[in-house]
Amino acid sequence: MMTRRLILIAALTLAGGVPALAAPEFHAGACSFVVPDGRAATCGTVTVPENRDKPDGATVTLAVAILSTPDKLGDAPPVLYLEGGPGGAAGLDPDGIGRWWDLIARNDWLQRRKLVLYDQRGMGKSEPNLTCPEMVDVQIRSNGPEGDGGNTSAAIDAARICRSRWEAEGHDLTRYTTPDSARDVADLRLALGFDRWVLFGSSYGTRLALEAVRRYPDGIAALILDGVYPPGHSLFTASEEADPDGDRSLQRVFAACAADSTCNAAYPDLAGRYRTLLERLDDEPPTVTVARPDGKGDAELMFTGGLLAEVVFNDLYSRDDAATLPALIAGIDADRDEAYEEAAEQWLTGLLDPTIANGAYDLAECLSPDAGDLRDAPGSTCPAWPAGAADDLASQPVDSDIPALILSGGLDPVTPASWARATAAHLPNGFLVERQDQGHGLIGSDPCAETLTGKFLDAPDRQPVDACQLAPDPMRFLVNG
Template sequence: MPESRAHPTGRTLRLAVALVRSASFAPRPDPIVFLTGEPGADALGNIAELTAAGMNRDRDLVVLSQRGTFSSQRPLTCPEIDRFYADRVHLPYDAPATGDRYAQAAARCHERLTAQGVDPAAYDTSENAADVADLRKVLGIREWNVLSHSYGTQLALTYMRMFPEGVRSVTVDGVVPPSVATPGWTWSSMREAFDDIVGACAAQPSCRKRYPDIGATFLRMVRELEARPVTTHVTVPQAGRVKVVLDGGALLNWTVRASHAPADFPLAVDELAHGHPEHIAAQWASAWLPGSQGMFAHGLSLSVWCSEWVPFETPAEQLAKGQRAFPELPRSVLAQAPQLPFLRQACQAWGVPKAPDSVRAVTRSSIPTLAISGSFDAQTGAQWGRFVARTLSRSTVVTLAGVAHGTFDHPCGAKVITSFFDDPDSPDTRCVTSVKPVPFITAGEGAGAS
């Protein structure tokens, strides 16, 4: 691929592609192409999950390592930012000094990559979509189906708007609408998931009895920790004994980690309220230490966010979205968007130009589309599946109760998605009503701090 289609005679990139053969001896003629998320994750790392979920049951599966990601040429990996994230667990999450360190790490990565001749402005969703369109032609595929997750849904919605030819159907799993995605956009998903988790506890008699005010307790602890951060030490696999600082922003963002394993959410919050932060601290630290450091393309994340998200929202608009979502919380917490703290400062260091307004166009299409979400998704709330479906005339909307970010590896989610690809206008959704939140653990039932 050309690094920049605005300069077709310039540098080129080689993108890694895996073709996973169908498990069937007589596969269907229309394969599935998988587009992963973050942005910055390497889709080749999802192959085991995809095959375990049966996505190649009766179709070949095409997996593209997007431009800038680890397996493709010139990955925009940033060990400088990896080191910052490893250090951040020791620092107050919301502190301006922490934001300064993030911006400095981004600046060092940008300087190193540009010295190697990389053009960070060439790594965006429009170029990504053109890569996908070219890939179908290179492989000689007349028609295929798109399976997308998280940022991959932003890419898929852009792709089906720009290059609808040859697209038989599209699944968007954990939806990021290009027309509204900004840093402040993340607040509504955090609130939706929080309310659904608290509501699920209230719906279970044992949880309701043991933790009748768990939502209010959590919000109180966010306020208290923001005023007086707690420092503790925990043992994290492969990292050993580490220092962890919990302030209000760290606790709020811990909800993302907790949404994927929610059974001990009430217990962990109750322990924190009674002076025992170790449970949450261990989970918070394990989310960043040591992870797959060196493999994640932070540069692609910044190139997309800094050109397509940040310029389309003012700091005041971002703050207002936080205040609407969590009016109970202090301004210092609300000033940093969930999952994206101090992104504006990092973007100043990253220095890519604002994307054209066309990247925010609403996708209007008659291509059959499945918008599937989890009700506990604190990253891309279920409301956004319903949102994009409004302009997709042949859409099916599914929400799985108690499931977090990503449904394709959930048994019911996988069944709905594969049945959708078999029959895009009438997928089998019967299993959806049987999906319920897991039972919450109450004190004395043996939850571990891991």
């Protein structure tokens, strides 16, 4: 889920022979957040062409923050964080920066290196921020009493309105792709004056890291790929039956609950109850009214099985959230008002998350050569967006001998371990670590993975090993009395 003098690029060219451009400059500015004692931060922006075929056209301004610990800082290459989503902000604001100070505080490998955070084109504090509130409003209405759970034409109309607004401001929306962002990564390193750095990608950020390696490998010392989303795959399939990974993750949670005597006693036959509950909710969905977290009044929702399934799937990303699912499912099964309200609030909070630029998300996914299933999915807004240039290279596996640490969680519902293994097969100097009882994205939630990352960066030529890998770490379920 993260972010970066005047140097001429002599050999850096885009695929297809586009002439090299002078590297942009870094312009320092004020940070919007408080810097703790013992730490330092440099904030600013780097402005790049939106379309590098038209260097005199519209621009993109990338927001950057460089965090460090001055009294421990060594000469190791900095770490550039690449946020997931796509469309996710890296946390350069007062609300988001805390997780980075916490991560630095508990990891010596980050105290000895600069951590570079930046918001990718189209999102976060970068400009433009391609957010489409009209798409969110349509989704809320479609899940209300007068909606149908996913009115495709209404969703497409809303996306077209958003597209028209951004194009009227002179933006070329076909340039918000992974290859365009990969060129940004290369330009950032030169603008910031770093000879080498480590790319640390999380979720979609791993795809961006791999694309940067494919097209602009100079200066990349190592890779950290956490929750791998490789080229050639899509986060979406045309049907739930064709997408077993979310169900696989959920069944593992159900099995863990059944194996836990306390959880099983409180919530027996959870898997069977959940299947029956989804059918009941689809047949007779109750109406739930909850306050919108953005302060814009109340939202009235039809609590269908599909809505519950979305909440459950999103909770599977984090094992801490997954540990609350048995209690939540049982509460809804018992028709408890507070359980319905809790789940509805979770759904709205995710939908209205201000750190996600939904327009940037759509563009990165819909313009991808792997977007076939997404274009055909119910409710897809891809038909509303412009078609980008064909780029079959971006769907091919990335082969590289750059050292890589590949992290995967066994409970991950969205970027399964099979994707991590397939990626590792093309990285001969890559080291795969699978943490069976962890979810999506290990760094930030799994102390053992953070320890192994430090060992990898200290010795990127060998598999990182630590005793923490042998310690049992079962899920600890929330059991309501």
